[in-house]
Amino acid sequence: MQTKVIKSVSEKKRVILPRAVRRQQLILATMRCISRVGLSSVTMAQVTKDAGLSRGIANLHFERKENLLIETLRFVTDEYNRGQAEILDATTFSSAAEKLAALVQFQFSRSVTEATKMAVWFAFYGEATSRPTYQKICADSDARAARSVRALFTQLGAAQEVLVDVGAVTDGYIALIDGLWLNILLAPQKMTRAKAKRVARTFLEGVFPSIKV
Amino acid sequence: MQTKVIKSVSEKKRVILPRAVRRQQLILATMRCISRVGLSSVTMAQVTKDAGLSRGIANLHFERKENLLIETLRFVTDEYNRGQAEILDATTFSSAAEKLAALVQFQFSRSVTEATKMAVWFAFYGEATSRPTYQKICADSDARAARSVRALFTQLGAAQEVLVDVGAVTDGYIALIDGLWLNILLAPQKMTRAKAKRVARTFLEGVFPSIKV
DNA sequence: GCTGCGAATGAACGCGGGTTCATTCTTTTC
């Protein structure tokens, strides 16, 4: 049989790779599986199969399924926070307004809003109420994100002639973004990335009239 | 033993109630369980125990667990939509601005934002990507809610001197509310109902300057 | 009061999924 020949050639070449690589492979596979079947019905069998690895490997590198899930959440939040910080901590922008434009661009970039990541975010949000660990990771990530946005908004507010309530505006902006992401996830054909950007810019131009985002 | 006496008195008095009552009991129990342990680990045993009923009764009234979950989602969305429609379809408000104020009041009322309901909403949102049935129910509910908000905003926009992009403002408002709900769920001590209302009103006064919400 | 119907019960079943571990294979060290 041809299949047999092919199989015997490609079959079972056991590869050994560093721990960090395996962990990432499994995390990425977990993300794909969550977006495909949902957090509540992901199985280790699916994840390891998707990663092209054997059944027992997850336990070797993560011990328990719960750890793999937690690391997956951390992976997504860290990646986002790093990306956002890269913009907001940068000193190369010529103005605060430009930095703000870059932020919006980033928040609705393909890499942030791609279906599999959005699905993972909200899957964990949905479980956060009942899982202290998820709750903490989400809350910490949100707090970090909010702090740096607030700093930027304070700067922008100072340049305004009209007094703005920076606290309320920051909370509002964060909420707006979360809500737009949710919309993109639930009805992607109704809420596109372009439309979402427009909505975010409308909000920002409303509160900071002097700038054009 | 006293306990024994009490037990033997209160024990196993089998009660028979109409189907609709049993279904609602189970749905309410499901909501409590989801908010306590999360959608991904609710079990039928927990639900029936929480409802104070026997193991098999859920299958008697819902056939499969999945049906009970779907009905629970429908229960929550229907309740919200009914409440919102009651305000937006009313003809007793003396002005559109007043109607808007009532809407905000409703959206952050205790009954809408109570932890158990929020938890249920977002638990299903999180699974919606991978479950067409959930997705459809959520999308339909959102669309209905958006339609009537849009109608109100169109009215309000017409009364403005400055032209507003009603579409973008509606999308923005809906997203803002969703985001605020998410914040209330994830960090209730940081985002209170009062604060959320203030943020929503700030947004509305920004886009409809002529009115005070 | 008796009977039949259907609501309610909960013990039992079977399966699916997480976890374990003996074994195999690769790499490193001496």
Next chain:
DNA sequence: GAAAAGAATGAACCCGCGTTCATTCGCAGC
């Protein structure tokens, strides 16, 4: 080149959960 270390495998185990169903019990009709 041998041996030790440890990465990777996957069959097997066990537990928990959804579902079934024989049985019990309350109530309406006669």
